[in-house]
Amino acid sequence: MFDILSDPSRVFNGDETNFLLCPKTGVVLALKGDRNVYEIDRGQAKSSITVMFTFCANGDLTPPMIILPYKRLPGDIATKVPEEWGIGLSDNGWMKAELFYDYINNVLHPYLLKKGQMFPIILFVDGHKTHLTLQVSELCTNLKIILIALYPNCTRILQPADVAAFFPLKCAWKQNVQHDRLHKIRPIINDLNNRFAAVPLEQRLSLDEQMCATKIGHYMKQYLPNKPHKWGFKLFLICSVYGFAHKFEIYTGGDKHHRINDEPDLGPTGNTVVRLTRIVPRRANHIIYFDNYYTSVPLVTYLAKEGIYCLGTIQSNRIPNNKLPDKKTLMKRTVPRGHHEEQVANVDGIDISAVVWKDNKPVTLLSTYTGAMPVTTISRYDKATKQRVSINCPNVIKDYNTHMGGVDLLDSFVGRYHITRKSRKWTNRLFFHLLDVTIINSWLLYKKTLKQTRSDTRPLNLCKYRLELANSLCNLGVQGNSTKRGCPSSSSLEAELQLKKKRGPAQTMPPKDVRQDKTDHWQKWGDRARCKYPNCKGYTFTYCEKCQVSLCYNRDNNCFYKFHTE
Known part of the structure; x- marks a missing residue:
């Protein structure tokens, strides 16, 4: 035993620690003179991962084991973890006896053998119940590992890992990690910004802030007394004159945004303009308006x-x-x-x-x-x-x-018809707001397309457009691949269908995307009614079960086929 203790390369100390995904700054704002100062819990402040480390007395570090709160390991994580590292899964993300056994058997011991370590060795651990099991004891005996559990409540003094290793590691993690406060919806934000920016920009653009109205308790919520909706999340947008949002940015407080291409530091508001105007082509006579x-x-x-x-x-x-x-x-x-x-x-x-x-x-x-x-x-x-x-x-x-009124015009569109579903989750509220903005952008593109094609069809107003869109998304089949994506159809057949539905008993005409999705359009026998296909004056007993539209299906006329294909 004394021979082993005298050789630092044969003495090891193993311990677990957790790394916060949202490191705390250590600074708490409070009123002057308060005796008790309480730290405000910020969103994901308690989210963390557990890591098992083993340090050698000579300063070497063995491969760690990362313990994740998953039942099944995601594929993108498995491909990025180094080969010698260990990955453990538990319901709460904490160490378990099975994981500690797996760490010694599959991570620590194979690494020491590959390194040419001299055995036996001494491994100091704390007295946690996950380290003191019969299976672990038998395994260490077979692998020539002398397992020594330190006395409870004294590991902070006798165990060097906390001070010598974990403290500098956590300090470096706290200084270097940059937590994204919008990480839960960041993929949606990036995808929408990329799609919005793909639309060609007009010459004149306006930049202003917008409120996502809500009173959800969250540290990113803002109070702007001069706004119609005083409480909510603040967004910065750059819009066209007719209200199309080309790019947006959600205000998150003191996040650090990187400047690229030698961009100057113009203060918080000026840097916001610089970031939003990155999508604007240079020297193309574009004009930006702001307040x-x-x-x-x-x-x-x-x-x-x-x-x-x-x-x-x-x-x-x-x-x-x-x-x-x-x-x-x-x-x-x-x-x-x-x-x-x-x-x-x-x-x-x-x-x-x-x-x-x-x-x-x-x-x-x-x-x-x-x-x-x-x-x-x-x-x-x-x-x-x-x-x-x-x-x-x-x-x-x-x-x-x-x-200047592009963002205000977009606000008026959002205020007319918006998703009113209530939720206590701030991510849902922001998602609903972004969904409203996306629908309005698609409606504006739909009207612009009709105007450029000089179509005689009168464009749908925002209310009818949202109804048509909702109907299409709810009834559109997932197996049909022949339909084309796009705005509501403006063909002459659509106009004739809308005109003919006024004759006889009212039957709601489905959108073109639903008519041609080739999914669950079955003929059924019903009451005698006028055929709803244009230029057909016959009566029929058959109707489409999905579309709920009466259509002829006989030897002379097959309006059912033409209705679902043309």
Whole structure:
């Protein structure tokens, strides 16, 4: 025994530890003077994995065993784990006696044999019940491993693994790991952003925030008192003028976002604009509109150097060496309504125009492509004369008001018809909101396609479009492969079917995707009714069981076949 203890290469210490998937920062915010400070539990703070380590007294580390809370090992994990490492599965992710036996027999001992280790060896473990079983004792005896269990409640003193190994490992893990607070829905977010960005961008785009209204208790929930929906998750979107969302980003608080391609650090709001505009082609005459929450001189200068024009309202104190009149001066009665002033400056080779205009209140705008000229007139209500009057309006004001409302238009579409299903899970609430945005994007593409093809078919409104989409998704067969994906059909047959259903007893016509899915369309015998196929005036007793539509099926006419194929 003393010969073994005198040789550090034959003394080992084995122990388990857990690694938090969401490492805590160690900083807790509290009111000054509070005696008791409680840490707020953040979402996945308790999610962790257990790892079994064995350290040698000479400093060597043997392959570990990772214990995962799965009943069946996922294939992507099995292919990424090194060959010499061990993988254990348990219901709660904790160590079990069977796993400890498997670790010694299949991980530790084969590694020591391959390394040429001299036996016997000493293995110190704590007094946990998973380490002290008859099977483990017999195995260690056969493998020439002297198993020594330390006395309870003294392992923190006698066991060196906690201080010498686990402490630096966890410190490095805490500093390097970057936990994604949206990891549960990250695949959906990435897939939607990729699909939205695949749609060609228009010249003019607007950038603004959006609220996913909810009062679910979660640390990412925001309170914005100036919004119609004050509580919820905040999203940043870049949209077209007609409300199509090309890219979105969910606000998660203090997450660190990596800057790429030498992007400058423009602050939290400026960096958000930089990340969302990565999808915008450079030097293609694109124009971005945003409000005073984002606008700054460094931001517009950076975008102009990248070949992207921009226009946005700005706070006067964000303009260095501002020579425009302040709010107190403009609000004097001697200054007429509609008065404006413009200043032009060159910053790093970029011409920037700053315009202040007095309406009910002064507003200041910053632009890299337009200015105050030409000045037009607009109509405003005058409280003194109690009638509408014409006042001057700079071109930059009219341009901003015309193209800034893309995100607000999308908000109005979401507010009309949205998923009202309640859920206590924050992931479900965000998923429902993203699903609403996706449906609206598809509806806008559907209308745009009809307009470009110059079809005479009147486009469906949002309510009817959602009903058609829901009907198609619920009834579409999973075995049919001949149907084409896309928006509701605009063929002449569809129009004739909708026209003929008004004659006789009402029968709801299924969408084209359901008619042609070739799944469960069976003929059944029913009451005598008029055939619903266009240009057929006959009566029939047969109808489609799935579509619930009366159709002829006789020697002269096979409307049933034509209805489900044309």
